[in-house]
Amino acid sequence: MAYAVKEIFLTLQGEGMQAGRRAVFLRFAGCNLWSGREQDRSRAACTFCDTDFVGTDGENGGRYEAEALAGTVAALWEDGDLAGDARRLVVVTGGEPMLQLDAALIAALHGRGFEIAMESNGTLAAAEGIDWICVSPKAGTEVVQRAGDELKLVWPQAGIDPEALLGWDFDHFLIQPLDGPDAAASRAAAIAYVMAHPRWRLTLQTHKMLGLP
Numbered sequence: 001m002a003y004a005v006k007e008i009f010l011t012l013q014g015e016g017m018q019a020g021r022r023a024v025f026l027r028f029a030g031c032n033l034w035s036g037r038e039q040d041r042s043r044a045a046c047t048f049c050d051t052d053f054v055g056t057d058g059e060n061g062g063r064y065e066a067e068a069l070a071g072t073v074a075a076l077w078e079d080g081d082l083a084g085d086a087r088r089l090v091v092v093t094g095g096e097p098m099l100q101l102d103a104a105l106i107a108a109l110h111g112r113g114f115e116i117a118m119e120s121n122g123t124l125a126a127a128e129g130i131d132w133i134c135v136s137p138k139a140g141t142e143v144v145q146r147a148g149d150e151l152k153l154v155w156p157q158a159g160i161d162p163e164a165l166l167g168w169d170f171d172h173f174l175i176q177p178l179d180g181p182d183a184a185a186s187r188a189a190a191i192a193y194v195m196a197h198p199r200w201r202l203t204l205q206t207h208k209m210l211g212l213p
Ligand SMILES: C[S@@+](CC[C@H](N)C(=O)[O-])C[C@H]1O[C@@H](n2cnc3c(N)ncnc32)[C@H](O)[C@@H]1O
Pocket: 031, 048, 049, 050, 051, 093, 094, 095, 096, 097, 119, 120, 121, 122, 135, 136, 152, 154, 176, 177, 178, 179, 180
């Protein structure tokens, strides 16, 4: 199968429990909750997306077969003066990665020594063999992937009761402030939520503060 890839880049994981780790980001093109076109945003199932995932025109974007894609990810990881290169991390995101991530690509990435993390909206079941599953539910959608490593809820989000998510099988329950025109108000709301509900933990989009991609 040929994968449609928006971009691939080396950076630090900015979000969640793995924030701060060096990682290659593999961003697939396309999402099942929004076309990615601004004129469709207000009618989309997910309306607050901060990402351009349309097309294959980004850095290292294009159409790849599994081995070639894993090879490009590995080449980006190996770019630099690496000592003790034992913790290779790829973060597979999008768009919605579960539209494309499959056994062949998982095997190819594992074959190159990568731990595979994924960022998903949870409306499609995660493939077998992913090492770190982050699910970020969107109000009004049916989340089928109710188990994983971290659940990362963008906040505030009308139509979601966070307490109802605590029965799902995740190790970490994280609240991430909604970025956008009211980012300051979102940060305040997220802080207030965690202060009142200590099962939840605040996560920030640290790459945005650091000027990283
Ligand atoms: C661009 S999405 C791609 C992966 C997948 N489609 C998903 O939604 O989880 C990556 C992460 O960014 C989060 N995100 C998207 N837009 C955001 C925003 N405006 N503010 C904060 N987080 C946002 C998503 O909830 C998700 O956790």
